[in-house]
Amino acid sequence: MAGKASREWKVFPIVKSKEEKKRTMIVGLKSDNYSREMLLRFLHKVVNPRDNVLAIHVQEPSDTFDPNTFYIHEDICKAKQVDFLVKVCNGDSYISELGYQVRVNYATILAVGCSLSGIKQSVVNDCLKELPPSCSFLVMDKSGKIVLQRPGTSQQGSIYAPFRHPLSSSSEKSYFHQQRAASQLRKSLTVPSSSTAPSMQQTDITARYNIRKAVQVSDLWAEKVSHGSLILEAKGLVRHFTFQELSLATNNFSPEMVIGVGGHSKVYRANLEDGQAVAVKILKETHFPAEDLLHEVRILSDVKHENIIQIIGYCYSKEMHAIVCNLLIGSLKQNLRQLRWNERMGVAVGVAKALEYLHHSFNPPIIHRDVKSSNILLSGTRQPQLSDFGGAMVSQPSEQISASTKPSKVVGTFGYLAPEYMMYGKVDEKVDVYSYGVVLLELITGQEAIQTNEANHESLVLWARSLLNSGLCERLIDPHLSGDYKREEMEIMISVARLCLVHSSSRRPTMEMRVRDNLLNAKSKEEKFTWRMDSSSSTVITTLPVDDSYHEILPSEAPD
Secondary structure (H helix, E strand, O other): OOOOOOOOEEEEEEEOOOOOOOOEEEEEEOOOHHHHHHHHHHHHHOOOOOOEEEEEEEOOOOOOOOOOOOHHHHHHHHHHOOEEEEEEEOOOOHHHHHHHHHHHOOOOEEEEEEEOOEOOHHHHHHHHHHOOOOOEEEEEEOOOOEEEEEEOOOOOOOOOOOOOOOOOOOOOOOOOHHHHHHHHHHHHOOOOOOOOOHHHHHHHHHHHHHHHHHHHHHHHHHHHHHHHHHHHHHOOOOEEOOHHHHHHHOOOOOHHHEEEEOOOEEEEEEEOOOOOEEEEEEEOOOOOOHHHHHHHHHHHHHOOOOOEOOEEEEEEOOOOEEEEEEOOOEEHHHHHHHOOHHHHHHHHHHHHHHHHHHHHOOOOOEEOOOOOHHHEEEOOOOOEEEOOOOOOEEOOOHHHOOOOOOOOOOOOOOOOOOHHHHHHOOOOHHHHHHHHHHHHHHHHHOOOOEEEOOOOEEEHHHHHHHHHHOOOHHHHOOHHHOOOOOHHHHHHHHHHHHHHOOOOHHHOOOHHHHHHHHHHOOOOOOOOOOEEEOOOOOOEEEOOOOOOOOOOOOOOOOOO
16 A cells, blocks of 8 residues: 655635534545535434534545535534534545544544445455544445444554444435436446447437436436435434335325325325324425425425424435425315304414415515415314415515516416416515415305316306405305304405405505404404495495505406
């Protein structure tokens, strides 16, 4: 084995913790992405708060290693209060340099990565000879599985506290099996022989370029999902479930455990090993690729509100993509007609609070884009929780919107979509306000947004408008209530629904400005609401405590 050359290294300090260090660990890095993947798993599974991690890379000829691209690792270390340092060293021998770094830094662990096929025994022996018994040699593959862990055998160097850390030898399957397949695909692609016709050569080169480009894009998204999910796990915000864990919790996804089926997902009841009952929403990958799963997980991990679904964890594997949330009794759509009036009023107020929180507690605001009765879940006490954030987006500030800005892709459900969103792709908080108005109509009438029968599909909004414009407000009220409601509260809910359903988005109220306050003050004796017919037209005007400028429900101008 070659001796150690004179050592020069560049030090790149990334994270510095103020807490006292516990252990020093050395991680050997190569230029490939597998080393970065292994380092992410190592930081997540092995490293404890206040540990010191040195990531060592030994330069090689034509090296492409960039020490300034460890932002994800930095975020994980910040979350775990870990000191993290990247060193780029010059040395003749990769193994000798790692052994030297172990001694000068009194490291208790040396970790290196390996492929899924394992590590050569000769490499293991060489590494053990370089390490003192006080340092454990740890080999981890990029999925996080520890394939080997042994103490060093060299008697050179200082004795240091031995490494004792409870690590499980079992682990989940690799998330990114496609990366290995991509590597094999690249190796199998060879330059065509000289006897190949020029046109065939050009076709083959183009095909190989397209395949390589597609594989690289797939790998990039897989890496982003891995990085993002690891940060969330490191911060303790969510738990990652394996396919096997969820299969066990749902009795192998038994049909008896199905509690809901949607166009893009299926929901199972699951009983976790700790006895907790949860809901597992399995997404159809054709509609929800990996980046969409991470997007929804990130948003749900950020929002904390009593009227928004609580995320517990997720599953990202080759078998399925799933989100695990708290278990509720069902949706508003399923239970609408069974709800008493005071329960319907509670649903209206709760959803208004949830939307106000999304629109006004975040900067820029979060737009749900798919507010509807089937996405409003109910607890055992009939308290609402807004769910399904797969289509949610962060609103773009108005000053950043230019004439070249492309309209947003329309997501959502027909019958709940605001006119400006459906026709022009315009998105802001008023899109959710309109959809909320449709939900209020459902609470008032007991009917779904789209009435389906063999003859036609009738819109609840159009039907309600025809009654309101004819002064027949009483006909809106659900007969299943049997008159058991408070007239003042009913008047307020109809008034708020009218405001939310104004055709022009600029004339709709915000959740903070009008909607929530009107509903919360529904029982106030100081507020008086009346229905009356405008003497000059057939438009019903609802008198509100602030003003009545929002009476127009079907204007002639295009939405702004």
